[in-house]
Amino acid sequence: MSDFFTSSVLVATFASAIRLATPYLLASLGETIGQRSGVLNLGVDGVMLLSAFFSYWTVLQTGNLWLAVVVALAVGIIMGVLYGIITVFFEATQGISGIGIFIFGLGFSDLMFRQQVGTPKPVQRLPSVDIPVLADIPYIGEPLFQRSLLTYLAFALVPLTFLLLNKTTFGLNIRSVGENPQAADSLGVSVERTRFAAILIGNSLAGLAGAALVLQLGIFQPNLTQGMGFIAVALVYFGAWRPLGVMGGALLYGLVNATVLQWKSLGIIPVSISDLAGMAPAIVTIGALILLARRVNAPAALTKPFSRH
C-alpha cells in the first residue's frame, strides 16, 4: 500500500483519472442538456460504440486523427436525428427507444468491426498538448495541463453548458420544455424544435465521447464501452442535472477507476479478485446515488412525450 502513496504514483493516478473521466464527462454533459429538455436518452452507450468504431476505422484507413473526431461527431448527429424523429415526432416511449438505439449501436459496431477489421490493431492515440508554463507546474502540471484537446474541450464545456442552460434564451427554452412543455407551447416556444436541438447536442457530445474513448486507448474491440454510456446517464442523476455536479460525478468515477487500475498494477489488489474490484466504480456510483436520491429534482416533464391533444 505504501507504494501507492508516493508522489509519482499519485500524480500518475490523478492524471489517469482525468483521462478516464473525459468520455464520461462529454457524454454526461450532453445527456444533461437532453434531459433538461425532458428527453431521456438511454442509447448513449450505443452512440458511443458507433462513433468509437467509426473514428477508429477512420484512423485505420487514413491515419488522420482529426478526421476521426469529425466522423465521430457526424455519427453522433446522425444518431441524434434518428432519436429525435423517434421520440419527438413519433412521441415514442423514451426508455425503450433508447434501449433500441443501444442495441443497434452494440450490434452494428460489432458487425462492422468483424466485417471490416477482424482482429484488433492498435492505431495512433490522441497526442497530449502541453499548455505553456502551466504544464511545468510540479504535481498538477502533468494531470491537468498535459492532456489531449478533447479533455480540454470536455472540461471547458462544463462552464459553457452552465451558461447555455442558465444565461441564454435557448437555455431558458430548454429548461421550460423540460419542466412544463404546455406552458412553453402557450408562449409560442416550439417544444418539438427545442427538444430536437437538445437531442442533437446531446448525441453530438456522446459521439465525441466515443472518439475520446477510442482515441485515448488507441484500439477498438467489440463492446468497447462496457456500459460507460449507461454510467454517463447515471452521472446526470448523480450531478442533479447540473454541469458542475455532473463533472464531480465524472471525476469521482474516473478517480475510483484509476485507483483500482493502479492498485491492480501495484499488486495491492490480488489478481484473484481483480475482476471483482472492477465493480468498485459501479458500487461507488450506486451508493452515492442512494445517498443523494432524496435531494434531487428531476425535470418535471422528463420522459414525457409532448402533444397538444
Place this chain on the structure above:
Amino acid sequence: MNDQSNNLLEMRGITKYFPGVVANSDVDFDVRYGEVHTLLGENGAGKSTLVKILFGLYQADKGDLLLRGEKMEISSPSDAISSRIGMIHQHFMLVPTLTVAENVALGMPSTRRPLTDLDKVSKRISEISEEHGLTVNPSETVAHLSVGERQRVEIIKALYRDAELLVLDEPTAVLTPKEVDDLFVILRRMADNGRGLIFISHKLREVMSLSDRITVLRNGQVVGATTPDQTSREELAQMMVGRAVRLTPDLPPNEVKESRLSLNNVSVKNDSGTLAVDNVSFEVRAGEILGIAGVSGNGQREIAEAIAGLRTIEPDGLIEINGSNVSDTNTRSRRDQGLGFIPEERVPDGAIPEFTVGENLILVDHETDDFVSRGLFSFDKISEHSSQLVSDFNVKTPSVNTPTSSLSGGNIQKVILARELSASPSVLLACQPTRGVDIGAAEYIHNRLIEQRELGTATLLISEDLDEVLGLSDRVAVMYEGKVIAVVSGEDAEREKVGLLMAGVTETVDA
C-alpha cells in the same frame, strides 16, 4: 381606440368537429373594445374549444375569424400572441422552477441575443405591476408564490406581450373571495383602458358581477345572449342546462342525534413533511352535514385523507368512527366501521377509468360473498346489482359493461356516489362532490346528500364551492392554514363573513 361601434374580435359561423362530437356548431361571437364579454356554459358546451381556436391551439373546420375588422388565420399560439391576443389558462401555464422574470421572458425575443435580458424584463414587469396594481417580485421563483400571485404573473405575462384581447379561462377557480374581488377590479380597469376581455366561467355570481355582455353556449351552440341587467342567475342556469334548475338546495329541518365521527387534536403532515392540519378537533353527528369551507390548500385534502385512512396522523391525535378509535387502522377497517368516502379526485382516486361501470360499482365489495362464488366472480350477480344502481342513481351509460372513462365527469361521480351510498354509510366523507360536474348532476348529487342526512348519516362535506357549503351545511367549519378558525351554524353563515374567514380575517366577525 375606444371606438365602441367597432368590434375588436368577430368569430362567425365557427364549427369544429372532434371524432364523434361537434364541439362548436356555427358559433357567432364578438368582442368590442372596452368590454368584458362572458362565455357561459356547462363543461363540454364548447367554450374552451372556441377560445382554443382563437388562440391557435385548434383549427376551426368552418367559419371566419376577424380581428380589428380584418380576416385572420391564427394557426399557432405565436400567431395569436403577435396579433396581441393573450390567454390566461385555467391551469396556470407557468414553469414553477423558473423565476417570475424568466417565465415572463419565455418565448420573447431578447435584446441581448443569444443571452437573456432579464434585467430589462424585470424593470418592465415592475412598471406593469405599478400601472395595474399587480404586485409581484420579478426575481422570485414561481414555486414559492401563492396561487393569487401566480394568477398575477399570468396577467403580467399577457400585458408584457401587449395583449389587447385577453381570454380568461375560469380564472377564479382557485382564488379566495377577496382575491376574486381584487382580480375583478384589475380586469375592469383593463377593460376601461380599451382592452377587450373574454371571461369564461360557470360561476353565475361572478358572471353577473363582472360581465358587460353574456353569451351562453350549450352542446356547442349559442343558445342565448344577454346582459346582466336583463337576466338573473336562475335564468342563466336555465339557459345553460336547458331546463329549470334550483341553484340553492333547500335544507329541511332535521333531527340531529349522537356523534358519529369525532376528531380530537388531529395534526397531519403533507407530502413535503410540513404540518398541513394543525391540532384540529370537531365532531359530526348523525343527521347533520358539517361543511368545511376554505380556499384550496389550507389542509382540507390532508384532513380528508387522514379520516379516510390514506394518510397517517401525528401520534397524539384521535379519530373515532361510531365510538371506536380508528386512528391507526387501514381504510378497509374504517369502511367496515361504516365510513363512506367520495374522494376529491374522481379519477383515479374514486374510480378506475379503465374498468367498466359495473366493476367500479362493486370495487369496494368485490371480495364479499355477494359477488363471489367458489373463488370466482359471479357475473350475473354483479350485472344485476350494478344495473340496479345505474337505474337508481340515474347514471347515463350505454351499459354496465361500458368503460368508465367514456362517461362524463358528472356520470362518473354518480357511479362513485352510487357505490358509496349503496353501502348505507353511517359516516359519509364527501370531498368536492360536484367539482367540474354539470349543474343538473350537481343538483342531483345535492339532493342525494340531503336524503342521506334525513336517513341519519353523519356527513362531512369538504368543498371549495362556497355556495355549496353554505347551501348544504347545518354547520360550517372554516379552515385556514391548517386550523379550524371558526365554526358557525348554517343559518348564521353569511357569505361575506365566511369569505373573510376563508382569507384568515377573524377580527370583524363579531361586528
